[in-house]
Amino acid sequence: MVYEVPGRVREGAATPVSSMDRYREHYAKAANDPNxxxxxxxxxxxxxxxxxxxxxxxxxxxxxxxxxxxxxDGELNIxxxxxxxxxESRGDKVAILWEGNEPGENRRITYRELHGMVCQAANALRxxxxxxxxxxxxxxxxxxxxxxAMLACARLGAIxxxxxxxxxxxxxxxxxxxxxxxxxxxQDFAYRGKKQIPLKATVDDAVQAAPSVKKVxxxxxxxxxxxxxxxxxxxxxxxxxxxxxxxxxxxxxxxxPLFILYTSGSTGRPKGVVHTSGGYITYTAYTHATxxxxxxxxxxxxxxxxxxxxxxxxxxxxxxANGATSLMxxxxxxxxxxxRYWDMVERLKISIFYTAPTAIRALAAQGDEFxxxxxxxxxxxxxxVGEPINPEAWEWYHRVVGDGGCNIVDTFWQTETGGIxxxxxxxxxxxxxxxxxxxxxxxxxxxxxxxGQTVRGxxxxxxxxxxxxxxxxxxxxxxxxxFVATYFDxxxxxxxxxxGCRRDEDGYHWIxxxxxxxxxxxxxxxxxxxxxxxxxxxxxxxEAAVVGFPHEIKGQGVYAYVVxxxxxxxxxxxxxxxxRSQIGAVAKVDKFQxxxxxxxxxxxxxxxxxxxxxxxxxxxxxxxxxTLADPTVVDxxxxxxxxxA
Ligand code: WT7
Numbered sequence: 001m002v003y004e005v006p007g008r009v010r011e012g013a014a015t016p017v018s019s020m021d022r023y024r025e026h027y028a029k030a031a032n033d034p035n036x037x038x039x040x041x042x043x044x045x046x047x048x049x050x051x052x053x054x055x056x057x058x059x060x061x062x063x064x065x066x067x068x069x070x071x072x073d074g075e076l077n078i079x080x081x082x083x084x085x086x087x088e089s090r091g092d093k094v095a096i097l098w099e100g101n102e103p104g105e106n107r108r109i110t111y112r113e114l115h116g117m118v119c120q121a122a123n124a125l126r127x128x129x130x131x132x133x134x135x136x137x138x139x140x141x142x143x144x145x146x147x148x149a150m151l152a153c154a155r156l157g158a159i160x161x162x163x164x165x166x167x168x169x170x171x172x173x174x175x176x177x178x179x180x181x182x183x184x185x186x187q188d189f190a191y192r193g194k195k196q197i198p199l200k201a202t203v204d205d206a207v208q209a210a211p212s213v214k215k216v217x218x219x220x221x222x223x224x225x226x227x228x229x230x231x232x233x234x235x236x237x238x239x240x241x242x243x244x245x246x247x248x249x250x251x252x253x254x255x256x257p258l259f260i261l262y263t264s265g266s267t268g269r270p271k272g273v274v275h276t277s278g279g280y281i282t283y284t285a286y287t288h289a290t291x292x293x294x295x296x297x298x299x300x301x302x303x304x305x306x307x308x309x310x311x312x313x314x315x316x317x318x319x320x321a322n323g324a325t326s327l328m329x330x331x332x333x334x335x336x337x338x339x340r341y342w343d344m345v346e347r348l349k350i351s352i353f354y355t356a357p358t359a360i361r362a363l364a365a366q367g368d369e370f371x372x373x374x375x376x377x378x379x380x381x382x383x384x385v386g387e388p389i390n391p392e393a394w395e396w397y398h399r400v401v402g403d404g405g406c407n408i409v410d411t412f413w414q415t416e417t418g419g420i421x422x423x424x425x426x427x428x429x430x431x432x433x434x435x436x437x438x439x440x441x442x443x444x445x446x447x448x449x450x451x452g453q454t455v456r457g458x459x460x461x462x463x464x465x466x467x468x469x470x471x472x473x474x475x476x477x478x479x480x481x482x483f484v485a486t487y488f489d490x491x492x493x494x495x496x497x498x499x500g501c502r503r504d505e506d507g508y509h510w511i512x513x514x515x516x517x518x519x520x521x522x523x524x525x526x527x528x529x530x531x532x533x534x535x536x537x538x539x540x541x542x543e544a545a546v547v548g549f550p551h552e553i554k555g556q557g558v559y560a561y562v563v564x565x566x567x568x569x570x571x572x573x574x575x576x577x578x579x580r581s582q583i584g585a586v587a588k589v590d591k592f593q594x595x596x597x598x599x600x601x602x603x604x605x606x607x608x609x610x611x612x613x614x615x616x617x618x619x620x621x622x623x624x625x626x627t628l629a630d631p632t633v634v635d636x637x638x639x640x641x642x643x644x645a
Contacts, residue, residue, distance in 0.1 A: 421465070
């Protein structure tokens with residue numbers, strides 16, 4: 001079924017892709033001459049000090065020799081695109097529209113003010129010793145200073161790594177050590193609904209295990225009491241407020257790293273995904289304007305957290321490069337009640353709203369009145385991201401939130417892709433609920449069989465991309481071979497996403513979910529290996545295997561099989577405490593099963609396929625288990641399965 005969603009098209013919009021014909025035109029242009037296509041895009045949106053003459057250098061087939069380059073001979077500082085280039089035409093336009101924890105607690109920061117704040121912070125960071133190419137960790141909640149800190153690092157040519165506030169001191173210390181940061185920017189506490197999260201105290205703990213840190217810059221948000229090291233700790237309001245509001249941006253090469261963002265994979269510790277300057281800012285600006293049909297007077301509200309890539313690309317960098325008014329939301333969708341988003345839509349006249357399917361499902365379960373009692377007539381485009389959206393949730397978003405009159409854009413992308421790669425374009429693309437529809441111009445998806453055969457026409461396969469695009473990650477911090485091994489070894493000459501995908505008879509793409517050992521819990525990407533290593537760190541646990549299972553609200557839940565050390569018993573009640581201290585509040589096992597052993601092949605490899613089936617409640621569809629070292633273990637596990645509902 002194809003919905004021809006009319007949307008609320010207004011006069012005078014100069015959008016890049018306003019119809020399917022225009023989409024096909026742009027797509028063909030990008031296919032025929034990608035270099036020219038992207039050079040045109042970047043010159044029209046991005047402020048270069050030295051305009052690039054070159055498009056792509058390198059290819060997926062030569063990636064093992066070194067990272068790809070886009071616009072290699074160009075020079076810029078991306079904050080000039082996000083700030084300086086708007087001062088004349090949009091100086092008094094609101095850049096960041098902040099909604100604090102309490103409804104109606106707002107700050108409206110204009111482009112001129114934001115420019116001044118970023119310059120002040122850049123001067124203060126410089127004073128604290130931060131230099132071009134050095135790393136700074138940002139461990140903060142959703143306060144404007146978090147975006148200011150990111151931009152201030154970029155202003156200096158320093159590399160930021162934002163760590164989500166739901167990660168523990170251990171996880172934070174790991175990331176600090178991996179990138180060798182000497183500076184951490186944090187805040188005393190973060191408000192999160194009724195709770196206060198002690199961010200500074202967690203930094204204090206992390207720094208014990210990460211002695212590279214010389215300075216901690218701390219924003220006072222709640223005024224709660226914090227421990228203070230007079231040699232190391234500096235208050236933001238003391239260092240930043242006194243600094244000059246002028247700062248000459250450090251001009252860098254197009255491929256100078258902009259940030260590192262740690263993300264979970266199939267194996268091992270989280271990887272520090274590296275995004276660089278010119279290509280990333282071009283791609284996020286282009287996709288933000290195109291997918292959401294951005295207009296000058298839009299109030300754009302993405303309710304993600306800047307700890308994830310969505311916050312980087314579509315709260316801070318893309319929207320600011322486009323001169324948009326971008327919301328920063330500090331609270332929770334259910335605080336003080338399940339009407340918070342729509343209350344905000346009414347008060348702030350939000351026209352483009354962007355959230356995750358998990359939030360939509362959770363809010364739909366609370367009933368329509370939380371939505372319908374607010375005026376949502378300002379809304380025009382509704383986006384989703386982070387996980388597949390089930391058609392029921394899509395329909396609810398469209399019918400109830402959008403009153404049947406908004407375009408829905410189900411945007412598929414990843415930390416590694418930098419920006420949206422498969423998505424409807426509002427209002428051009430006719431949508432099908434649950435389908436991310438078509439690739440963006442410049443994106444060439446290919447479906448592959450496990451054997452590497454290309455699936456042509458309708459069919460199912462492993463989702464790969466054929467040609468580089470400017471916004472994609474360049475490398476893994478300090479470990480290019482790992483980057484190559486993770487994304488390019490599987491299908492030589494192609495980028496492999498880790499997702500499965502079905503293409504239907506109309507050419508629509510339906511993402512079927514991860515095909516590796518990554519699970520997606522409430523749109524948060526978690527590595528099963530990280531859970532397992534946290535669980536086996538508990539003294540009484542000998543072995544652990546973690547898989548995902550379908551969960552009504554969260555998309556996927558976490559199912560852990562644990563084996564006790566000989567002579568010991570496992571109290572599963574305490575194990576989530578261990579997981580929490582190793583990974584953070586963001587990680588929680590939903591369901592434990594104590595088992596006598598794990599199903600393994602004769603060579604000792606855990607058969608995760610079997611464990612996944614059992615956790616899904618499909619233990620009667622296991623197929624041949626005769627190759628297992630001990631097939632009887634399967635019966636015991638199956639008999640012990642408690643159901644997951
Ligand atoms: C994984 C990437 C991209 C920002 C947030 C997540 C899943 C993401 C969709 C979608 C189906 C989706 C994929 C992907 N995913 N968007 N619209 N439909 N699946 O970024 O943490 O890097 O996770 O999220 O499985 O691989 P991330």
